[in-house]
Amino acid sequence: LSAEFESGEPDLYLEAFSKSDCKSWIVALREANSEGLQKRIRHLQQLIMEIQGSEPADSLGREITQAAGAVMIPKLPNVEFSLACRELAAPARERKPNAVVQIAVTNTQEQSLTTYTSTEIVEGTRDPLFLTGVTFPPEYPICEETRVKLTVYDVKDKSQETSCCLFYKTHPKIIFCLLQRSFLGSTTFSVGELLKSKEQQLTLSLRTSDGTNTVGTVVVSRFRMGEIEDGEVDQIATDAQGQKCTLVCESASHGTTNDKAGSPLMNAVFKNPVCKVYRFQTVDNKWMLVREQMAECTLSFNIPKQLITLYIQEDMRRIQELKDLGDLSPHWENLRKEVISHYGQMISSYQETLTEMSKLTGSSFKPSCSKADKYLEFIPINLHTQRMQVSCPRKTDAAYDVITVGAPAAHFQGFKNGGLQRLLSRFEAEKKNFSTTYQCIYYSPENTAKAKEVLTSISLLQPLISSRADQLLQAAQQHCTSSLKEALKTLSDKTEQFVHALKDELVKNALLALYTARPGYVNKRHSAVCNNVDGSESPPKQDRPPPLKRQDSIPHHSEYDEEEVWVNVAKSLNCIIAMVDRLQEHENNNQDATAEPSLADVITSHTTGDWQEQLYPLVVTLKDCVTEVVDRARKSMTFVLLQEAACSIPQGLLLKQRRDVVFSQALTALACGFVMRLYAGLKDKGFLQQLHLVGLIAQFESLLSTYSEEIGMLEDMEVGISDLQRVTFKITEAKSEDPSDLQPVVSGRRDYYTVEVPLPHEIFEALPNEIKEGKPLQVYPVLFNIGINQQQTLAERFGDISLQERINQKNFEILDSYYKLLSEKVPLQYLPCFQTQTDLKELLETLQQNILTKKRKNVEILWLAGTICRRLNGIRFTSCKSAKDRTSMSVTLEQCALLRDEHELNKDYFIRALDCMRSRHTQGDVSQWDDPEAGSVADNKPTSRNFYPVALLLVSSHLLVVWLILSLALLLAKYHRHTQGDVSQWDDPEAGSVADNKPTSRHFYPVALLLVSSHLLVVWLILSLVFLLAKYQ
Incomplete structure (x- = not known):
């Protein structure tokens, strides 16, 4: 038995004489860890205080139990603050600093410093106002004694910024940047000092590394989102872009009680949240507060496990049904044995996958690097929830949700022969031949x-x-x-x-x-x-x-x-x-x-x-x-x-397995989106009425190209999303509020599945009777795809985009039918209100026109579809190959567009807001969006190897010129030699006629060679161009 220590101490090895001794050691060690002891101490303290009816506290506000002598650290509220610097020292006389602040946290127990996050870079000013704030979620291990270190750097060359990831126990996905930078100054403060400050603000001096010189000040201002009552405001005078303005940070509560981050209902399904907070200026020079929260979903593994179990049970029932057919003729008996054998192989494969998945621990999502892993093929790639909460002065708070997930596709099986849509069509065409054979x-x-x-x-x-x-x-x-x-x-x-x-x-x-x-x-x-x-x-x-x-x-x-x-x-x-x-x-x-x-x-x-x-x-x-x-x-x-x-043996069963894989990924994403949308609308009577009368629209936005392997992914995704029409949802009453009892449960068979979503008793009782009685809730999945990368450029110029056009047209018809059904059964005033009061019918007509219009990379289709989905109380999904580069670019652009259109974001802050949300320009392959206000996109600077075709093309063009000159000179020399040869005199001076100097056929060899070389050049130019474009992919 080996014991590993997170502190880095050497491993401890224990020897046990039997399995029972080993198990007893494991139990003893688990009970002896500090976390377990602290929980037991807190529980005993709580019991003592309930008996005594008193809550003694020390000067720091910590509850103390005299008998036990232990200290209970109270749970702190959300600690969120903004940063601004004043009068920073200039690194050079002719240049103002490009400031960035790095935030680190000191662990009071281990006295170690951990880099937590950093702000964006504000260029060319001594008084930078940072739009990116700092937030510590409730589960982050901080207390009033925790010290925060702020270090200000001057970035010398922003273009050479590189990304680096920090992995540690509580927040494994925090990303910060290593820059070519120079140290300006640093300062520290404790969390307690910020919380106890009357003005909720600290002004700290920045000092050099030796502590002798002051190089400016930093202002730390606490955000109090959700804690201010009756319009109380926190005003901070700052100098932003050379003009005085007032920071107004006023907020009401966010969402409903059950929908708040950290609530038991949310924590049961959504784990490991990563939060960011920003402040952006509105058109009237007020300040809005924006909080982003990305979280993992426990359903990423939970739903696939349930589905695989259902697949196994269904196939085992099918085998039993085949055996129950009774006696058959020899021909049919042999076919039955062969089919049962193939079903048995599929069941064994699924059981093996389920066993391997049960061994997995740790994060609740599958990273893109594991997309081709055989035992993880049922799990969606990078499934996360993304929520943006907005608080504006004197306006109701708003929240916008989107689910990001890699395109549902069978990556392990590959796309050599296409995806499901093509394979199924080909299989049905060949099925009659199989019936003849068998x-x-x-x-x-x-x-x-x-x-x-x-x-x-x-x-x-x-x-x-x-x-x-x-x-x-x-x-x-x-x-x-x-x-x-x-x-x-x-x-x-x-x-x-x-x-x-x-x-x-x-x-x-x-x-x-x-x-x-x-x-x-x-x-x-x-x-x-x-x-x-x-x-x-x-x-x-x-x-x-x-x-x-x-x-x-x-x-x-x-x-x-x-x-x-x-x-x-x-x-x-x-x-x-x-x-x-x-x-x-x-x-x-x-x-x-x-x-x-x-x-x-x-x-x-x-x-x-x-x-x-x-x-x-x-x-x-x-x-x-x-x-x-x-x-x-x-x-x-x-x-x-x-x-x-x-x-259909064996191809049909392989297609069934591929379809099972794709459907598992699609259903997991849908269940995650449905649960998130349900939690957000539990107190919205209009939404609940729409839910049981009509159902919800689930709009999948895909950014896959119709080129190379991504065609197969899109064909898989099309079938997977279409199969979601066979899914209904039911709301049930949970047995308890234990997280295990709040997990959705899947039942049914391949033709029809039901996802039951449990809710606690109090919440369940407040629902409409139709929902409480178990009425099936419908979901209408639609898919819209627009490829946006360089591969799509090749597809539109040299390939075929009919698949994308057909998908968009087909799913528009579903969306239009849903709108007509909704208009008949639900009053449109129950739908959410938006600042831009464009009629839904008009938006649908515009979407149809854009779908019918032949336009390259028409991202207007995606924006219109997303807008219509939000107006219809729908569920939004955004996907690309791995739900990373293209997906993040799309989501951040959509968020900034919502801030501009719905919350009056100042147009001068649009690009800055976009850069803050993207934090570090996304690495990868994203083309420009056709929106002049979209701002900058990823720096797609090609490496030196991408210029090899260009250099080769330039050299070849020069060689061509040389070849043409030499060929022409050779041709002229041939003619000149012939005219200066055997015929040297005129036949008749008066006649003016000369000898017939007709060149022979060999004289045309250079001309023929020249023509051939010109054609070869054309071919070379085309190949070089294709090679060059391929290098940029």
Whole structure:
């Protein structure tokens, strides 16, 4: 047994004589750690204070227990502050400093200094006002004694900025920058000094490293978002861009109680938040406060694990159903064994994946470097939630959410042959050939889907019919006429649904197909094959061989009729209805003292307790008939799926596995977005009404290009997002407020999934009755894609973008249909209000026009789709290949656009706000957005190797010129030599004619060579251009 210490001390190795000793050591060590002891001490202190009814505290406000002598450190509020410097020393006479402040935290216990974050760079001023503030979330380990060190640097060359990541226990994703910089000065202060300051502000002197000289001052001003009441303001006079203005930091509370960061409900699903806070100036010279929070989601691993378990259970049920088919002919028996074998291989693969996933600990997301990991292929890439909260003077606070996730795609399986959309289309086209090879009946995708629908329906309806029949008997036992009538009505409804689900020609034809596949079946008419799906028989032919060579379609039921089986269910129900009518009639006759005895009196001339005895045999008969019908229908539909699986081995099962992978990633992202949107709207009555009457729109914004491998990713994503239409949500009441009881639960099968979202009792009781009763909540997923990188440039010039155009057009139709449905059922005044009051119908028309317009990299489509989604109370998702570079550029640009359009961000601060949010220009491959106000984007400076084609192209052009000159000189020399050769005199001076100096064919060799070389040059130029563009990818 080895014990590792986070402090860096040498590992400790312990030897145990048995497993039980080893386990006891592990338990003892876990109980002995400082965190566990502190928790126990705090719990005991709390019990003591509850008994004594007192809360003694020391001078620092810390609660003290005299008996134990321990100190309880109170939980601090959110510590957030802004920074500004004044009168910084100039590094040189002719240059003002480019200031940046690095913030570090001193660990009071270990006396170690940890770099925490840094501000943006403010160039060319001695009085910089930093827009990026500092925030310590509640879970960050600080106390009043914690000291914060501020170090001011002068950045010499901002273009040489490089990124560096710090990884430590509480915030593994904090990123700061290492710059070519020079030290100006530093200062320190304690958190307690800032909290106890009356003005909530500290003015500190910056000193050099030896502490002798002062090089300026730094002003630390605390943000009090959510703590100011009745319009209290905190005014700080600062010098910003040469003019005096007033910093107004006023705020109301953020969101709802359950939606606040750090609430138990949010902490159950969202983990490890990373926060940033900014202050930006509005058009009226006031200041708005903006908080960004990015968090991981526990569903990244939770939902895929549940789905894989459901996949395994479904496939195991399918194997059992295949085994329950009974005896089959040798041909079908061999096919059944082969299908069962492939299902077994898939189950083993899924079980292995589930085992490996169960071993994973640590972060709650999959990084992009693991996207091709076999055991992580079901997990979405870089799934995070991004929330921007805005507080403006004298305005209601607002919050904007977006889910960032890598495009749902099967990276491990690769994209050599395309993605799901292309593979499925190709597979359906080749399926008939497979049916010939395996001598199967070809079923269309519609028939296969119908078979799965029938299996789902009978699985759901059979237990419902049984439970309704039991309720009928219970009502009869209670001798309650109204309850008896109500129970009979529900039983009739469910039974009619059951019969209707089985009244399909596919079920009857499948029963005949199964009948003909039995070992003892003999085809007397030699016409077991029907040539069309409708079931018309082919005329018998004398030369047709008796063995079954091929079945192209569904056979017709002529010898084998199951009509009697379905009729028995209806007859049994009619008997029950007749008996209930007689019982009710008898009850009415008993109440009428003057009524004559009737036939009903004779039938029911027993005690009132005999109602149940009279209904019981009829109910048993109904249950038996339903059971028999279910057994036959299940076998027939299973036989349909057996033939479908046999025709698709092995490619079909591989496609199913790929589809499972993509769907798992898509569903995980959707569940994360739904939970976040639900938590944000729990107190919005309009939103809740929209949720249960219509459902929510889920808009996926994709930035993938239609070039190279990303075409396959987009094809995978298209199918994955489309499959989300089979998902519904339900709100349930949680058993407790324990985080494990607040996790969403997935149920169902591949054709239909339900995600149950538990809520605590108090919150659940405040919901509308329709939601509390378990009404399925619909989600309408839509996908819009616009490629924005250099690969898309190649696709638009040399490739094909029809996939992108088709996706956008198809999903616009879904979005437009949702808007029409919403307009019919929900008053539009329930939708959220925005500063820009553009009509939704007008926005949809503009979106349609942009989709139909042929324009390169038309990002207007994405902006319009995102705006419409927010207006419709929808869920926003942004994706690219790995949810990093392009995604972050899109999200930050959208946030700044929202601040400009909805919160009156000063246009002079737009670019500065954009740079602050991006912190460090994103490394990678992002092209310019077609928005003049978008500001700067990533510095995509190519390396020296990217200029090799340019240099080669320049050299080749010079060589061409030399070649042309030499070729021309050679040609002229040939002509000159010929004219100065054997013919040296004129034939007739007066005639003026000369000898015929016609050049021979060899004289044209240079000309031909010149023409060939010119064509080769054209080819070389094209190849060089393509090579150059590829280098920039």
